[in-house]
Amino acid sequence: MQPFLDDIRADLAALKSGGNYRALREIAPEGDGRSRYDGRVLCNLSSNDYLGLAGDAELREDFYRQYNGDWRTPELALSSASSRLLTGNTPAYARLEAALSELYGGRAALVCNSGYHANIGILPALAKAGDLVISDKLNHASIIDGLRLCGAEFLRYPHVDLDRLEATLAARRHEYKRVFVVTESIFSMDGDTVDLRRLVALKERYDCALVVDEAHAVGVRGPKGAGLCAEQGVAERVDVLIGTFGKALGSTGAYAIMAPELREYLINHMRSLIFTTGLPPVVLNWSCFALQRCAAMDRERAELMRLGALLRGWLRDAGRDVPGDTQIVPYVIGEAAAALAAAQRFQERGFIVFAIRPPTVPKGTSRLRFSLSAALRAEDLAPIRELL
Numbered sequence: 469m470q471p472f473l474d475d476i477r478a479d480l481a482a483l484k485s486g487g488n489y490r491a492l493r494e495i496a497p498e499g500d501g502r503s504r505y506d507g508r509v510l511c512n513l514s515s516n517d518y519l520g521l522a523g524d525a526e527l528r529e530d531f532y533r534q535y536n537g538d539w540r541t542p543e544l545a546l547s548s549a550s551s552r553l554l555t556g557n558t559p560a561y562a563r564l565e566a567a568l569s570e571l572y573g574g575r576a577a578l579v580c581n582s583g584y585h586a587n588i589g590i591l592p593a594l595a596k597a598g599d600l601v602i603s604d605k606l607n608h609a610s611i612i613d614g615l616r617l618c619g620a621e622f623l624r625y626p627h628v629d630l631d632r633l634e635a636t637l638a639a640r641r642h643e644y645k646r647v648f649v650v651t652e653s654i655f656s657m658d659g660d661t662v663d664l665r666r667l668v669a670l671k672e673r674y675d676c677a678l679v680v681d682e683a684h685a686v687g688v689r690g691p692k693g694a695g696l697c698a699e700q701g702v703a704e705r706v707d708v709l710i711g712t713f714g715k716a717l718g719s720t721g722a723y724a725i726m727a728p729e730l731r732e733y734l735i736n737h738m739r740s741l742i743f744t745t746g747l748p749p750v751v752l753n754w755s756c757f758a759l760q761r762c763a764a765m766d767r768e769r770a771e772l773m774r775l776g777a778l779l780r781g782w783l784r785d786a787g788r789d790v791p792g793d794t795q796i797v798p799y800v801i802g803e804a805a806a807a808l809a810a811a812q813r814f815q816e817r818g819f820i821v822f823a824i825r826p827p828t829v830p831k832g833t834s835r836l837r838f839s840l841s842a843a844l845r846a847e848d849l850a851p852i853r854e855l856l
């Protein structure tokens with residue numbers, strides 16, 4: 469075994485010398501957008517709890533109170549103990565999928581274990597040899613992993629460059645049986661957005677299928693927090709719309725919205741749905757509860773937009789123009805070591821901010837990524853101005 473472990477040690481040493489070594493940190497949520505880290509309570513600017521739902525103890529109490537102290541109810545069970553296709557498809561799944569279907573105008577909903585499971589399962593189930601998948605260059609790692617599992621060919625187009633996408637479609641659409649276009653709506657590392665109306669028009673003109681990952685838009689954008697496709701009025705024309713529960717919705721899991729036949733097809737072919745234990749009833753019920761609360765959180769959504777604009781304004785004053793209008797605000801620094809040093813300065817001033825480094829982002833674009841929460845106040849953010 470020695471040579472094998474020697475390779476592992478060499479890899480770890482290279483990560484350390486390049487400033488790209490990662491370690492798990494213990495961070496305990498304290499509510500109100502704050503967490504305890506390294507013995508101090510700091511404003512958490514690295515969480516995806518955009519509406520503050522995950523950290524809201526009162527809300528959690530409201531949720532449990534619905535069960536009137538009946539701790540033995542199967543609705544609060546902590547395991548489904550089986551795949552959805554065997555005995556794990558508990559009644560809470562049907563309720564959650566019905567609530568999602570209602571939110572998306574009656575289209576079919578399929579709940580998956582996580583956004584990662586959705587992305588490594590859906591495209592590989594759909595795209596086969598003879599097909600092409602075209603993906604935005606900055607799509608999330610889970611989408612890239614899904615592409616790697618596809619039998620289809622894949623190409624990447626420059627980030628949000630729909631002219632280039634159209635040129636590729638015009639030149640190559642005829643070579644393939646089916647073409648899929650896949651994008652995020654709000655991009656996780658850059659916090660910018662894509663023109664979904666134009667994308668939908670393109671996919672219709674070139675007879676493609678469109679998959680949109682709304683992981684960072686669900687809960688924070690659109691009517692009732694249905695996402696950016698809904699905000700731009702095109703949700704019903706997107707073939708597969710993916711949302712996650714683990715971010716603004718303060719829970720765990722994900723969903724896909726689509727035509728009923730597509731849902732049926734995925735139940736039969738999506739390996740990351742079939743070959744895994746379903747989510748526990750307590751999680752599904754909490755997701756359903758969070759979805760209902762989220763629908764009424766327009767004030768929090770507006771506050772989040774206001775905080776994003778404020779921070780972008782400070783960055784602009786410091787000579788950095790950050791595209792987008794979202795709750796994710798990147799502060800690109802360059803080399804990994806410089807980003808680590810900057811993160812340290814922010815931590816000293818009371819913020820949980822970490823350096824985002826390769827391979828999460830391209831080499832030379834290491835950054836801090838401010839991930840805002842409506843649970844924070846503008847006053848909480850004020851010290852950032854002096855740190856830019």
Ligand SMILES: Cc1ncc(COP(=O)(O)O)c(C=O)c1O
Nearest residue numbers: 582583584608610656683712714
């Ligand atoms: C765009 C995008 N899609 C999917 C995921 C994965 O979602 P989940 O955390 O539910 O696995 C993430 C987050 O990590 C993401 O940023």
